[in-house]
Amino acid sequence: MKIAAEDITPVAFTVALFVIWEAACRFFRIDAFILPPPSAVFAAAAQYWWPLLKNSFVTLWTTVAGFLLAVVFGIALGLLVGWSRAIYRGLYPVMIGFNSIPKVAVVPILIMWFGIGEIPAILTAFLISFFPIVVNVATGLATTEPELEDVLRALGASKLDIMRKVGIPRTSPYLFGSLKVAITLAFVGAVVSETIGANAGVGHLMVQAGSNFQMPLVFAGLLALAIEGILMYAVFAVLERRMAGWAFRASMSAAG
Amino acid sequence: MIRLDDVTLSYKGRTGEVTALAHTSIDVKRGEFAAVVGPSGCGKSTLMKLATGLIRPTKGAVSLEGQLVTGPVKMAGMAFQHANLLPWRSVLDNVMLPLEIVEPHRSRFRREKAAYRTRALDLLGVVGLRDFADRYPWEMSGGMQQRASLCRALIHEPALLMLDEPFAALDAFTREELWVVLRDLWQRLGFTVILVTHDLREAAFLADTIHVMSARPGRIVETRTVDFPRPRPLEVCYEPAFTDLVHQLRGKIAEVRQA
Ligand SMILES: Nc1ncnc2c1ncn2[C@@H]1O[C@H](COP(=O)(O)OP(=O)(O)OP(=O)(O)O)[C@@H](O)[C@H]1O
Numbered sequence: 001m002k003i004a005a006e007d008i009t010p011v012a013f014t015v016a017l018f019v020i021w022e023a024a025c026r027f028f029r030i031d032a033f034i035l036p037p038p039s040a041v042f043a044a045a046a047q048y049w050w051p052l053l054k055n056s057f058v059t060l061w062t063t064v065a066g067f068l069l070a071v072v073f074g075i076a077l078g079l080l081v082g083w084s085r086a087i088y089r090g091l092y093p094v095m096i097g098f099n100s101i102p103k104v105a106v107v108p109i110l111i112m113w114f115g116i117g118e119i120p121a122i123l124t125a126f127l128i129s130f131f132p133i134v135v136n137v138a139t140g141l142a143t144t145e146p147e148l149e150d151v152l153r154a155l156g157a158s159k160l161d162i163m164r165k166v167g168i169p170r171t172s173p174y175l176f177g178s179l180k181v182a183i184t185l186a187f188v189g190a191v192v193s194e195t196i197g198a199n200a201g202v203g204h205l206m207v208q209a210g211s212n213f214q215m216p217l218v219f220a221g222l223l224a225l226a227i228e229g230i231l232m233y234a235v236f237a238v239l240e241r242r243m244a245g246w247a248f249r250a251s252m253s254a255a256g
Numbered sequence: 257m258i259r260l261d262d263v264t265l266s267y268k269g270r271t272g273e274v275t276a277l278a279h280t281s282i283d284v285k286r287g288e289f290a291a292v293v294g295p296s297g298c299g300k301s302t303l304m305k306l307a308t309g310l311i312r313p314t315k316g317a318v319s320l321e322g323q324l325v326t327g328p329v330k331m332a333g334m335a336f337q338h339a340n341l342l343p344w345r346s347v348l349d350n351v352m353l354p355l356e357i358v359e360p361h362r363s364r365f366r367r368e369k370a371a372y373r374t375r376a377l378d379l380l381g382v383v384g385l386r387d388f389a390d391r392y393p394w395e396m397s398g399g400m401q402q403r404a405s406l407c408r409a410l411i412h413e414p415a416l417l418m419l420d421e422p423f424a425a426l427d428a429f430t431r432e433e434l435w436v437v438l439r440d441l442w443q444r445l446g447f448t449v450i451l452v453t454h455d456l457r458e459a460a461f462l463a464d465t466i467h468v469m470s471a472r473p474g475r476i477v478e479t480r481t482v483d484f485p486r487p488r489p490l491e492v493c494y495e496p497a498f499t500d501l502v503h504q505l506r507g508k509i510a511e512v513r514q515a
């Protein structure tokens with residue numbers, strides 16, 4: 001396989017970012033307590049690799065658990081909302097209202113209900129990530145071409161037939177597109193919840209390191225989050241291309 | 257075969273009621289090729305939806321083979337200006353879609369898939385798309401998609417075919433090619449056709465009867481029988497009688513547009 005210039009640029013930019021960061025820290029003599037240089041961050045990451053890894057796994061599983069809940073509920077609710085205009089009209093304002101609540105505000109309530117632990121993190125991840133799934137599934141269903149629906153209805157297709165043959169397959173690119181966004185949001189939710197109240201997870205680790213004035217470790221935590229976030233996003237971006245590749249190719253068609 | 261009896265249809269629009277059709281009557285016999293022409297917005301597409309039972313008339317009655325139509329007719333093949341193929345299905349699978357829906361094919365589909373496949377391939381062969389069966393719609397030109405759409409409308413050998421400006425988006429050559437395809441299919445299979453079109457030459461070349469509609473609210477103001485002998489070669493389009501007919505139809509439509 002030939003490596004193209006385009007494949008190298010992301011790596012080059014990442015390396016450049018660290019080099020500039022390191023240079024700036026040294027050149028401006030920035031206090032390591034304000035902004036530790038990458039060398040110190042990597043050193044901390046090497047030193048504390050086991051706690052970082054262990055807590056990363058905790059964050060990963062709470063994120064994925066919340067995300068899976070969101071997928072199940074999101075698809076179910078999306079299908080329900082997309083099924084009929086009446087349900088859509090009734091539920092939509094409620095969902096908008098619900099979605100406009102900053103989820104950070106809910107975390108203390110969840111902690112009071114379920115105590116410090118993994119459940120509030122899972123639920124926060126769920127709450128924050130399920131909305132885009134619902135909206136995308138419902139949109140996919142609602143945008144079926146009316147003429148195509150006429151073709152099928154004239155053949156005697158029931159609403160369920162139309163949903164199965166057209167609605168659901170049509171929705172898949174919207175769904176997979178939303179999963180990419182949802183996993184990122186679930187991750188945010190899980191970490192936010194961990195920083196507010198938890199006894200494990202990268203967010204928890206960072207709060208602890210912060211209160212012990214271990215700034216390099218705090219930044220190492222950030223780095224771990226970044227890597228984890230990119231990996232999860234990448235998994236779903238690949239999945240999207242695999243599962244709904246026709247949507248990418250169809251949009252490039254000349255005849256439309 | 258299909259009859260609209262003094263049908264009136266009003267849509268409830270945002271700005272009040274829109275009467276699309278007023279006191280329209282039309283009678284299409286079994287095996288007849290009927291064309292409907294008329295000024296834009298006069299209710300031609302509405303007429304199609306009424307005839308297939310997709311919408312119910314506000315007043316009047318629609319009947320199919322003597323039976324009152326009260327819901328979708330469950331068997332009509334339809335094709336529109338846009339091919340509307342499903343982009344996640346290959347051309348062949350798109351064409352087979354009606355077989356997964358219409359009885360009795362629906363219940364046999366799994367068991368007799370191979371036979372249905374052959375049937376779909378044969379039909380694609382008739383329109384010259386046999387070699388493209390495994391392609392996806394976006395890999396084909398607009399004209400090819402339209403052919404596939406026509407196949408989808410005919411695969412279950414419906415007794416009734418409804419075409420709403422199916423060739424309007426195509427270039428003149430492709431359009432004439434598809435006229436011939438449709439003519440041959442119709443002559444071979446003998447289904448009943450209602451074709452809505454803006455192209456008067458298309459109507460005159462293909463149809464047995466041409467119904468001219470008035471401006472909105474639409475009704476049939478004239479019905480002309482076209483008696484050029486069958487099978488009709490494309491050359492018929494260059495005969496004086498043909499040109500006369502097109503001319504008269506054109507005059508009639510210009511007249512109803514003014515009114
Ligand atoms: N769903 C609807 N709600 C309200 N009014 C409608 C609706 N559908 C059609 N109409 C109106 O009914 C009239 C007839 O529409 P129709 O689509 O049948 O016309 P048409 O003859 O097919 O036009 P064209 O030749 O442009 O396709 C139009 O004036 C249109 O504005």
Ligand SMILES: [Mg+2]
Pocket residue numbers: 300301302420
């Ligand atoms: Mg129309």
